[in-house]
Amino acid sequence: MKRRYSLRLYLAGAVAARAGDEMSGPALMLTGFVLAGSTTDASSLLAGITISAAVGGPVLGALLDRAGRPGRLLAVALVLYAAGLGMILLGLGRLPFAVIILIAVLTGLLGPALSGGWTAQLPRVVLGDQLPRANTLDAMTFSVASLAGPALAGGVAQALGAPTAMVVSAVLIALALPAAWMLPARPGRARGARTTSVISDLAAGMRVIAGRQALARATLTSVLSCTAQGILTACIPLLGERVLGGAGRGAVLLSCTAISALVANAVLARFPRSTAPDTMIWASALVQAAALALATWRQPVVLIVAVLIAGIGEGPQLAALFAIRHREAPEHLRGQIFTTGASLKITGFALGAVVAGPVVTWSLPGALALAASTAVLAALAFFALPSVTVNSSEDRAMSS
Template sequence: MISRYTTFVGAAAVARTGDELSAPALLLAGLALTGSPAVGAALVGALTIAAAAGGPLLGVAIDRSERPGRLLALALAGYAAGLTAIGLGLGRLPDAVLVGVAAVTGLLNPAIAGGWTAQLPLVRGRVPLERASAVDGLTFTAASLIGPALAGLAGAPVGIVLAVALVAAAVPVALALPARAARPGRVPLTRGFAVIVTNPALRRATATSVVSYVGFGAALVCFPLLGAQRLGGAEYGALLLSVLAAGALLANLVLARFPPPLRPDTVVTLSTAGLAAALGLAAVAGPAGLVVAAVLAGVSEGPQLTALLAVRHREAPDAVRAQVFTTGASLKIGGFGVGSALAGPVAAASTTTALMLAAGVQLLALGAGVLRKPSPERVA
């Protein structure tokens, strides 16, 4: 008999694959149905910005609910419905209307990431939390590898249909999540952010990951340019991203099978150092070195995420667990967006300079993680 935990992990992988598929599918569909790449880019931008804004709000709603699964199911269904509306409206409705629909839809996106992960303690049973967290991190990296590949294989507009189907497939599993004990009183909207700020371990891990994602967002802008400049074609830069995702997946597979004898706080710091080294190498390397850099970036980025999730699980009070996860995810999304936006003009002038700056940002993130030793104390 399949356990509730196994079903939960499987549904997470499916929904997150749909989410990772949705952005490239919208880009492809926007180009195919309107003839302009600007429409797809605007839709993805609206989804991303709204997801960054919607995390804390959705987290509060989930934390206040005795049946968080019902809210997650509604959010997943709403996200799937929003993608459906965008797909049907492309080429038929004004672009501004579609961007507005994407913005509303994006508010529900954190349900797939932080909102879902926050329910892990309800279903893990006897599985150790660190192992369960590593497997959860594995679903993110697997989705980031499989989703874009499916978009390329499916093409437009079939990719949007597939994304909708994958996200919607997780709705029944969300509905079946167990209830939890009633919680007295109402948790303030800002409580999750306050916990992140006042809890030393959460503050350091969050600061490290957010600053690191500024650099990571900047680096991803550079990969297509690296392909064009050093490998003979921009498409080879996209292949480097696949190598990076494969490295992250492999690293998390190993961590799930053989948990390291290190605190997750330490893993966050070490993996950030690995990212700094990888981006520094990519700035100056030739073709073979770029492959090595992509692998190193992957085996660093994957464990960083897994360790970050473990820190959140360990430190987040039950009353604001979803807030901590969704707010942390929103901050990371915001950092990624800032890095991507700032890197564009720099990379256009010099890819090497942009990558060196991205590596420098990783060193700043590393500094945020080693200011003080992690504290096992929890903020109630």
Template structure:
């Protein structure tokens, strides 16, 4: 059960990571307009903030949440097919509207899947679904680390596939194939433990946000991850510029992001192999701090002019970001009420996407002015995130 889930999640998330660059390349190749291409990409991401909380409500209500996730995969794939087949044929505004509609279900490919991990981890051992307790908690910790690894794999493979495959439209079709490949795993996800009381959607949305705002641990983790994600955007935008400054090649700059993803994957593999209780709250703080140190090193690479320093810096960022993501998932699973878990995860995913978009918008002009300044801003954001994560935090934290 767990390995089938991981295979499906990896396929869906690779398609998610690949779809943005693929649409960007396809729009540029077919229309010749970078404006249209950027609008398609913006449309696909901007609606996630609105779609995530509502999707979480529907997942929390669903008796078979996997069936709803499967429907989201079909909707996302269908949107991509309409766009790629309509480029050059349908009005550009209509295609952007389709991208916005497809983006509404985007959080299903990230937080929506992760919210199902407790049921999958327990069902994999005993054939039953339910929340973790006792030895189930250790199994859930390992499952969270493995789930976080699928994000690292997707972050590594998605953009690389989009760049390697000849022709933007073909890359979009590969995204669709990956989404279809994930359908059986989504369909087979365990049933929920029970159906919650059906109150109004508006009331449930308020409850979901209240679960985050009313729980100091969840609030710190959510706010800290948002600030950290905005800082990560600084590195993502700056990497090609840094590579061009150091080597004359933006491609070698993009390679730095692959190094970050690979080191995050390796770090999470070690977390998954660890035995015994983990202090997830502490790991969340330390992972964020290590990522900040890596961004400081990247800024130093720009000053020294040494590309190898930038490679080391990218690796250090990955060593922090990988366990950071695992710890974030574990804290959410531990603190979120079972009946609101999906909403907490999809809302968290939506907020991180929005933070990344804000960080990217700031990073663009900042990196154009000074790539070192942009990287220092990213490091500063990680420092602020650490401060948020530790503000009001008790000295003793719970193990899971």
């Protein structure tokens, strides 16, 4: 009898892939600076591999939805992403920088495979009654990755050099290949040939995201929350320098956020049905807003407490977002909805960081206040969308 795919294997693969992804950003920045000799070039590399995810996510998701064995396609995406990191490393200092940027952009197209593309497969791994707890555990892998990835990048770069950190990040992603390759196939009745084009599937997925009130609300609130998080991230070096006594100490703040998010989700995993995910989405945004407002005091102890509170908001919000996507997404569009959502969040984070740059230079408290205001806007946006839903007959039409 064929053994059932293990949730532990799924989580192990997710942690490896996502830790490698989280490690690749700092490693890419450090390697770009060491080999290209310019902070501008290093930032351009990171921007190229990040921003292109907004384009790649929906298309990758649509292809995953059309695949009879989506795990195989996911494994290919992981191989190509790891190979792209290797090509960037080998090309720096040898190829024209414009070519390196192009490689980074093409590699970034596959980035959503490590986040939304993976999570979209969870309902085929666990049974319905087990999904809420598994969903929270899946969200915890992001916190583990965001905690371990940057720390590994800094430690390996310090001990063995920045290029080695790039190699280790690619190896971590490659370690997830067996878990991805063995992901369950679609049920036999769902594996028939699709009669619609990829463009039609993309349009259908966008209609579902925009047309289902719960999904639209959760998507908008999460994207605005990510924008606030991007603004906070841009403030981290100055907060470290002015409040903690050194710009490098700002990284401790991100670690505190990741730890509290992990702990909050660990508690939530014990009581997975304690709070409705729709309530958790907007309430978590308000928790983050309160934390960001508290950070404007710029006192060391208060600042540490503030980022810990921010993590308490971020972790459960991610788990709630996954729960809503699993609940609302039609089976034939699940992958696209997850990867599109991941792309939108990445874009929101990048936009927040870009907008915050000049604001931080002008006023650090002003930037933190902007982040808090954006988080409040995220909560208000949840209630601002009209009640419009996609009905079941339209779902059936899109799946035919």
